[in-house]
Amino acid sequence: MHRSLSARHDRFLLTKPFRISRGVKTEADVVTVSLRAGEHEGKGEGVPYARYGESVESALEAIEGVRAAIEAGAGREELLALLPAGAARNAVDCALWDLEARQAGKSVAELIGAPEPEALASALTIVIDTPMMMGAAARRVAGAPLIKVKVDGHLPDAQIRAVRSAAPDAKLIVDPNESWDARLVEAMQPLLAELKVDLLEQPVSAEIDECLERFKPLVPIAADESIHTTAELDVVARRYQVVNIKLDKAGGLTEALKLARATRERGLGLMTGCMVSSSLSIAAALHVARMSDFADLDGPIWLAKDRPGGVEDRNGVLYPPVKGFWGTP
Structure with missing residues (x-):
């Protein structure tokens, strides 16, 4: 079944400044990935981090670079070779997990073979x-x-x-x-x-x-x-x-x-x-x-x-x- 991948920049304002040793953050900039196949949609999010040389723009570019492979059916294991570790791969990987769970009618916990998350x-x-x-x-x-x-x-x-x-x-x-x-x-x-x-x-x-x-x-x-x-x-x-x-x-x-x-x-x-x-x-x-x-x-x-x-x-x-x-x- 053909897949359709989209990625966008989402911004969330913070209630107060988040101050650590390397700077202050007042908003969260994330990359949101949506992966559709028929009636099912999987979603994932990545947070590009400047400490690791990442930006929203570089993450979106990296995701665009694997679009064809993912839409053609590449799975999570193939993704490990297609993208380096980082926010871009995280967003796509989590969208793949979510889509797989919805297509299978099972939870991610069931796919892993683990208990459901609790408080x-x-x-x-x-x-x-x-x-x-x-x-x-x-x-x-x-x-x-x-x-x-x-x-x-x-x-x-x-x-x-x-x-x-x-x-x-x-x-x-x-x-x-x-x-x-x-x-x-x-x-x-x-x-x-x-x-x-x-x-x-x-x-x-x-x-x-x-x-x-x-x-x-x-x-x-x-x-x-x-x-x-x-x-x-x-x-x-x-x-x-x-x-x-x-x-x-x-x-x-x-x-x-x-x-x-x-x-x-x-x-x-x-x-x-x-x-x-x-x-x-x-x-x-x-x-x-x-x-x-x-x-x-x-x-x-x-x-x-x-x-x-x-x-x-x-x-x-x-x-x-x-x-x-x-x-x-």
Whole structure:
């Protein structure tokens, strides 16, 4: 059956600025793919990320480059060879999963052979601000099970202390987004242990993370920017204790599931993350989050208006989209 593929740029305004070490975001720019075959339509979303040399324009161009192959019937495994890992491949891959599920009259979970996604703890993010403002933000979500603290190299100790004081019972992830150096990572270890931080995410740049190879942290360190696909896992396993999988890095659910299984086989911890996105990105990521020790899927919570029927956050517990939103017939 002939397929018809379309791709477009969608923009979602945020309710407030999302501030991390490398900049501030006030809107989410995504690429939405629609794949039609007869009466069925599959959808997918990718979030191009400048850190990885991506833009909305480059993603749309990449998708246009595989249009003929996808419309002629190329599947998810063929797509792995047609496009490199990234937001463009993610959007097409997830549209293929969604279309396949609808054509088969089955859910994506059934196609995977896994349980349906259920409500799970997902980190609520405290963005970079003064320690006082970060403490105030943490106080508002203190009852959440998991909080992520964005920091940089300026006053991270005071910022983390402020959040921990305001939310004494929550699990904490500290995320410098590559802004620390090796000396600061080492210097911060006693404080991270004292404040019972559960995870330190990508403290140093992926380009210099060899310094972690001989380092014995007091708090587990997760690879984010340092790992995209299974191709980097050998090196990452020598430097990190946890792998953060994002579908936009892996280039879709197909590769993300492979990476999740390989990560578990190596005895490493597993985290599922996201970009600032709509629920269309998160619906697919829930199938990896189900396998994970940590989930950080609060992207849609930052949107002024999400796609109808998407995920719902209730004080740090994330509930799946309504039936039929994505991956269910």
